[in-house]
Amino acid sequence: MNLHKIIDITEADFGCEEHLDGPHAVLIFEDGDKLEVSEQWIAEQDIKEGKYIWIRNDGCFLKAVRVVGAIIVAEKDGGADSEKILFATQRDYGDLKDGWEFPGGKIEEGETPEQAIVREIKEELDTVIKVEKYVDTIEYDYPEFHLSMDCFLCSIVEGDLVLKEHEDAMRLTKETLDSVDWLPADVTILDQVRELL
Structure with a gap:
């Protein structure tokens, strides 16, 4: 399985009569690899130069969404212990x-x-964070797209984590970590998060 950055999209070298799903185009990737796909799929998935797609071992491919996630950990009472x-x-x-x-x-x-991640947390939670360390990258296939999420352990520098773009928030401990319905991709890193708490 590989994440590929698209650097160019060109027309395929033949007419649309050769494909039942209409005209095709060729995606050209940063590493020189190429993939022929339908122009309809490109339009539906909003595929553009600079975007990513995920090619699985079985040859199937999905639009890839590259994101970051903040594992924001703090001391409950402010003390080191x-x-x-x-x-x-x-x-x-x-x-x-x-x-x-x-x-x-x-x-x-x-x-x-x-x-x-620093920008996103400032925009979404009105809080300045410090990236302490890289934890892992989650690679997860949802039905419509592939998620590639770089996760970082972060600490709060300034702010109170004010919700600006989410429905709700919780402060969880090691014991309550499994008390919420985590998104499927996020579940895959919970064991590593547990070790950080």
Whole structure:
């Protein structure tokens, strides 16, 4: 399985009469690989230069969405020996509405993942964070897209984690980590998160 960045989209070298699903185009990737797909799929998935797609081992491919997630951990009572808490948010839109997730968002063109997570948390939660360390990258296939999420352990520098774009939020401990209905992709990193609490 591979994540591929699209650097060019060109017309296929033949007419649409050769395909039942209409005209085809060729996606050209950063590493020089190519993939022929229907122009209809490109339009439906909003595929553009600079975007990513995920090609599975079985040859199937999905639009890839590159995002970042903040594993925001703080001391419950502020002291070094106090219980650690994790901040989680509840999604308020789309097919995954009401699922719980690590706050974060999409990486914008020209941003590093670390820059993206700092920006996203400032925009969504009015809080300045510090990226402490990279934890892992989640690769997960949802029915309509592939999620590639770089996850970072973060600490609060300034702010109170004010909800601006989510339905709800919770502060969870190691014991309450499984008390919310996590989104399927986020579930895959919970064992690593548990070790950080």
